[in-house]
Amino acid sequence: MKKLVIFGVGLIGGSVALALKKRPDAPSIVGVGRNIDSLQQAKDLGVIDAMETNIHAACSDADLILIAAPVAQTKAILQSIKPHLTANTVITDAGSTKSDVLAAAREVLGDQFCQFVGGHPIAGAEKSGVTAAQADLYINKNVVLTPTTETNQDAASRVAKLWCDCGARVSEMPAETHDGIFAAVSHLPHLLAFALVNEIANRPNAAQLFSFAASGFRDFTRIAGSHPEMWRDIALANKTALLNELTAYEQQISHLKQLLANEDGKGLEALFQTASIARNNWARTQ
Amino acid sequence: MKKLVIFGVGLIGGSVALALKKRPDAPSIVGVGRNIDSLQQAKDLGVIDAMETNIHAACSDADLILIAAPVAQTKAILQSIKPHLTANTVITDAGSTKSDVLAAAREVLGDQFCQFVGGHPIAGAEKSGVTAAQADLYINKNVVLTPTTETNQDAASRVAKLWCDCGARVSEMPAETHDGIFAAVSHLPHLLAFALVNEIANRPNAAQLFSFAASGFRDFTRIAGSHPEMWRDIALANKTALLNELTAYEQQISHLKQLLANEDGKGLEALFQTASIARNNWARTQ
Numbered sequence: 001m002k003k004l005v006i007f008g009v010g011l012i013g014g015s016v017a018l019a020l021k022k023r024p025d026a027p028s029i030v031g032v033g034r035n036i037d038s039l040q041q042a043k044d045l046g047v048i049d050a051m052e053t054n055i056h057a058a059c060s061d062a063d064l065i066l067i068a069a070p071v072a073q074t075k076a077i078l079q080s081i082k083p084h085l086t087a088n089t090v091i092t093d094a095g096s097t098k099s100d101v102l103a104a105a106r107e108v109l110g111d112q113f114c115q116f117v118g119g120h121p122i123a124g125a126e127k128s129g130v131t132a133a134q135a136d137l138y139i140n141k142n143v144v145l146t147p148t149t150e151t152n153q154d155a156a157s158r159v160a161k162l163w164c165d166c167g168a169r170v171s172e173m174p175a176e177t178h179d180g181i182f183a184a185v186s187h188l189p190h191l192l193a194f195a196l197v198n199e200i201a202n203r204p205n206a207a208q209l210f211s212f213a214a215s216g217f218r219d220f221t222r223i224a225g226s227h228p229e230m231w232r233d234i235a236l237a238n239k240t241a242l243l244n245e246l247t248a249y250e251q252q253i254s255h256l257k258q259l260l261a262n263e264d265g266k267g268l269e270a271l272f273q274t275a276s277i278a279r280n281n282w283a284r285t286q
Numbered sequence: 287m288k289k290l291v292i293f294g295v296g297l298i299g300g301s302v303a304l305a306l307k308k309r310p311d312a313p314s315i316v317g318v319g320r321n322i323d324s325l326q327q328a329k330d331l332g333v334i335d336a337m338e339t340n341i342h343a344a345c346s347d348a349d350l351i352l353i354a355a356p357v358a359q360t361k362a363i364l365q366s367i368k369p370h371l372t373a374n375t376v377i378t379d380a381g382s383t384k385s386d387v388l389a390a391a392r393e394v395l396g397d398q399f400c401q402f403v404g405g406h407p408i409a410g411a412e413k414s415g416v417t418a419a420q421a422d423l424y425i426n427k428n429v430v431l432t433p434t435t436e437t438n439q440d441a442a443s444r445v446a447k448l449w450c451d452c453g454a455r456v457s458e459m460p461a462e463t464h465d466g467i468f469a470a471v472s473h474l475p476h477l478l479a480f481a482l483v484n485e486i487a488n489r490p491n492a493a494q495l496f497s498f499a500a501s502g503f504r505d506f507t508r509i510a511g512s513h514p515e516m517w518r519d520i521a522l523a524n525k526t527a528l529l530n531e532l533t534a535y536e537q538q539i540s541h542l543k544q545l546l547a548n549e550d551g552k553g554l555e556a557l558f559q560t561a562s563i564a565r566n567n568w569a570r571t572q
Contacts, residue, residue, distance in 0.1 A: 122500045142498055184486060185499040189506040192478060194561040195538040200470060201564035210568045212428055213471040214408045218572065219505040220475040225565040228558035232551050239546055246543050250536065252481040257532050260525055265518050272514035275480040278487035279511040282496045286504065 001027045001158065005052075005062040007077050008033055008069030009042040012094045012121060014133025016066060017047045019166035022135055032058050033069065042130045059084035064158060067093040072233050074101055078108040085109075090155040091116045092162070096182065097237040098146045098175035117159040118146040118175060120182075121168065128227075139167035146175040183241035188249060190231055191242070193224035287313045287444070291338075291348040293363050294319055294355030295328040298380045298407060300419025302352060303333045305452035308421055318344050319355070328416045345370035350378065350444060357381040358519050364394040371395075376441040377402045378448070382468065383523040384432045384461035403445040404432040404461060406468075407454065414513075425453035432461040469527035474535060476517055477528070479510035 004020065006013040009031040017029045031048035032055070033039050039051040052058040059065060059081050067077050074093055081091070091109070095101050098118045105116040122142040143163040147156040160170045173181075200209050235242055259267040290306065292299040295317040303315045317334035318341070319325050325337040338344040345351060345367050353363050360379055367377070377395070381387050384404045391402040408428040429449040433442040446456045459467075486495050521528055545553040 122498060142500075144498070181491075181495055181498050184489075185495050185503050189482060189503055191542055192482065192539075193506060194558050195535065195542055196475060196478065197561035197565045198557050199534055199538050201560055203470075205467075206564070209467055209471050210564075210571075212408060212430070212467050213568065214428075216509045217471050217475055218569070219508045220479060221565050222505045223502045224561045225569065226558075226562060228555050228562050231558050232555040235546060235554055236549055236551055239549065243543060243546055246539055246546070248485055249481065250539055252485050253478075253532055253536055253539070256477055256481055257529060260521060260529055260532070263522055263525065265522055268521055269514050269518040271484050272480050272512075272517050274487055275483035275510045276512060276514050278492070278496075279483045279507050282499065283504070283511065285496075 001025075001063045001162075003028045003030065003062050003064075004162075005030045005032060005058050005065045006048065007065065007067045008073075009039060009048055009130050009133075010068065011128045011130070011132045011137070012123075013066060013068030014042060014047045014130040015123070015135065015137035016068070016162070016166055017042075018133055018135035019138060020162075021046075023165060027063070030058055030062075034073075038130060045130065047130055047133055055080050056084045059089065060086070062089055064162060065089060065091045066162070067091070067095075070230065070233070071095040071097070071101070071237065072229075075104040075108060078105055082108055082112070085112055085115070087112075087115075089115060090152075090158050092119045092145075092159045094119055094121055095237075096120060096186070096234050098144075098178045100237040102146065102148065102175050114150050114152045115155050117151055117156050119159060119163070120144045120146075120178065121163065123168075136167065138163065141168050143168040143170050144178050145170060145172045146178050147172060148175075179238050179241045183238050183245045187234055187238055187242050188245040190223050190226060191235065191246070192249070193221050194231070197221050197224040287311075287349045287448075289314045289316065289348050289350075290448075291316045291318060291344050291351045292334065293351065293353045293367075294359075295325060295334055295416050295419075296354065297414045297416070297418045297423070298409070299352060299354030300328060300333045300416040301409070301421065301423035302354070302448070302452055303328075304419055304421035305424060306448075307332075309451060313349070316344055316348075320359075324416060331416060333416055333419055341366050342370045345375065346372070348375055350376045350448060352448070353377070353379040353381075356516065356519070357383070357387070357523065358515075360387055361390040361394060364391060368394055368398070371398055371401070373398075373401075375401060376438075376444050378405045378431075378445045380405055380407055381523075382406060382472070382520050384430075384464045386523040388432065388434065388461050400436050400438045401441050403437060403442050405445060405449070406430045406432075406464065407449065409454075422453065424449065427454050429454040429456050430464050431456060431458045432464050433458060434461075465524050465527045469524050469531045473520055473524055473528050474531040476509050476512060477521065477532070478535070479507050480517070483507050483510040 004027045020026050029048045030050045030052050031039050031042050042048045106113045163170045290313045306312050315334045316336045316338050317325050328334045387404050392399045409423050449456045
């Protein structure tokens with residue numbers, strides 16, 4: 001790979017650039033984005049080699065295009081690059097949901113959909129922006145790729161190599177499987193945390209309640225401090241899987257209420273114990 | 287105060303002892319407990335001045351008795367000390383729920399219920415046992431006391447002083463208010479975290495789901511690693527308030543499902559934003 005173009009040089013895109021720059025085979029890295037000041041900062045920090053505002057100039061000789069902008073922009077970016085792709089350009093993204101991205105890519109790219117490989121690096125961080133980018137962000141982190149039966153095998157291999165070069169553990173699965181997994185282990189917890197804080201914040205005694213919240217509340221609700229617009233987009237993009245998760249969770253709550261109403265100490269303890277053992281076993285693998 | 291007797295010299299009781307021992311007016315601190323090895327360890331570590339297995343010898347000249355054993359033992363401990371209390375002995379506890387403790391104290395202590403002051407130090411820690419005790423555990427932490435109209439004012443003042451001497455911020459409120467607040471900001475989040483992990487752990491693809499769980503999941507579920515027996519007791523002790531909280535939370539989830547099913551992006555973003563702003567404002571006060 002001689003030239004990598006990154007749309008959106010923030011935490012995610014910037015960290016890819018920094019990781020690759022540590023390698024002897026580092027490509028030329030060109031940043032594209034809506035915010036010129038932010039691109040200039042990326043260039044000044046040495047995260048990218050060049051910035052480009054002309055989409056044709058950026059894309060025409062690119063080997064790989066990584067879309068790492070907010071997911072709501074993905075379709076518009078695909079539309080903007082479509083006229084400038086060659087038969088050898090590979091395109092990938094870094095969005096948190098994959099079925100919707102594949103649908104948009106299929107619609108926009110048409111015959112060239114085979115050159116697109118959906119991707120999702122699992123490397124959340126509380127900070128954002130290029131100043132938060134770090135070369136080791138992806139080391140030993142999971143990256144899920146969602147090639148389809150139509151996807152060019154060479155394209156999938158080149159995207160896998162990109163993330164391997166960043167130190168990540170790459171796995172492949174269908175987009176629907178990906179979206180189901182992340183609905184359960186990421187999107188649902190986010191909605192549950194938002195719901196709890198929303199419930200408390202809307203009560204007349206909210207100030208009193210918050211004043212007695214302690215470390216358990218702090219950790220449980222950390223993800224409720226996440227970006228509202230980003231999570232609106234993720235929730236809508238993964239609507240079906242997320243509705244299924246919310247329904248399954250309602251059944252858990254209903255079951256808990258029943259155990260509690262019946263003062264079923266054994267049942268409560270068994271449920272808490274299953275969870276506690278599973279959580280602590282999981283934590284040991286991290 | 288010349289003599290403080292602590293039933294249960296673990297994290298909570300041991301940290302009180304260590305905090306008081308730093309003061310020039312430190313009382314003599316006697317530990318009582320079911321586990322002799324653990325008491326001996328507390329003595330060897332210099333956390334307590336003496337250990338005692340004879341309840342009469344421990345209590346007869348005590349100025350203050352702090353019950354810091356697991357809450358399920360509170361009533362039995364009250365029964366065991368009742369015959370040895372003088373008119374000047376003040377009794378307090380450190381349990382997470384207060385209405386149930388006051389009911390037990392009223393039943394067991396009878397005329398001497400006025401000498402009992404319910405207390406709850408808000409200083410959770412992931413570790414437990416006397417080896418985790420630390421002199422600064424309570425500095426700037428909240429301690430809630432729940433005196434009733436029957437409570438001796440001098441007894442309440444002495445318990446308040448105990449916690450002030452440990453560096454804590456002491457407040458008073460009715461037991462029902464306390465239990466309502468902690469149902470919302472502590473007990474509910476614990477049950478929600480247990481429920482999420484239980485849901486995932488019971489699925490056929492649990493291993494796959496856990497393998498893609500990341501930092502958001504880690505923080506959200508930290509409290510699901512809590513002690514099952516302890517949380518069974520807290521849930522049962524605070525049943526009424528907790529059932530109300532679970533019902534309110536069910537309504538939040540139902541509302542979220544409706545917004546999502548209707549693809550109401552504005553509604554979702556507004557809810558997430560209320561939560562995000564409230565969470566981040568709260569975090570700044572911590």
